[in-house]
Amino acid sequence: MDLRLRPLVLSLTLVGVLLGATACIPLPSPRDAESVATPGPTTEESPTDGSSSAAPDDDTDADELGDAFAEREEFFRAQQLPMDGTPLVAVTPAQKQFIAEQRAYVEGQGASWSAQDESITLALAADACETAILSAHEVDATTLQTHVDTSPLFAAILPKDTDAATRAAGERNVASVMIFGTSFLCPDDAPAWQAAYLEVYGG
Structure with a gap:
């Protein structure tokens, strides 16, 4: 069962709020994504005899999916994240440490900080943590790229009427903020997100 196809619960409840934004997070996170050495993907040898292929175990898939949803709900409870679209x-x-560091960095660059920025910043990090949970904590460059391409948060934040280079730079910066946040909200998944970031966007 591919758990990367997720309901995006947190993202979807916040899109209504984010669509009213007049600006996106303007700057990257205060810490660059750290280089984390990760082993290359392992390749399982395909059986040479088609008769040895086993049919998927539907019960196992259902159990894994149920466990992932349960873990996600526990994460939301532990993080005290509202699910009603409230900022x-x-x-x-x-969370307070994450926001304090991000706000200090943004304001240190001469930009302003608002309650909306706090909401968006927390939502980005929490959504990445949700994706990691529903991906069975198997995060790689494909996970990151798919997450960015399908995220309602990224779609709402990034400007539509700009050239490709500007949009790409904005995407990189927003992804940097998101991944910086995982080191606070789901630190066990942060190294994999950082490695994926380096592979997709470079150092």
């Missing part, structure tokens, strides 16, 4: 506010110590 997000940092409430846990990790």
Whole structure:
């Protein structure tokens, strides 16, 4: 069962709020995505005899999917994330530290910071954590690219009426903020996200 096809629960509840934004997160995260060495993908040898192929175990797939959904719900509870579209506010110590560092960086670059920026920043990180959970914590460059390409958050934040180079730079910056946030909200998944970022966007 490919858990990368996710409901995007948090993203979809916030799109209505984000569509009213007049600007996106303007700057990358204060810490560049760190280089994390990860082993290359392993390749399982295909059986030479078609008769040895086993049929998918539907019960196992259902159990894995149910476990992932349960873990996701527990993550939302632990992070105290509202699911009704209410703008997000940092409430846990990790969230507050994330927002404090991101805000200090943005303001240090001469830009302003708003409650909307806080909500968007938290939503980006939480959505990446959700994706990791529903991908069975198997995050790679394909996971990141698929996440960015299909995320309602990225679609709502990035400007539509701009040239490709500007949009690509904006996407890279927003992805940087998102991945920086995973080191606070889901630190166990952060190294894989950082490695994926380096592969997709470079150092």
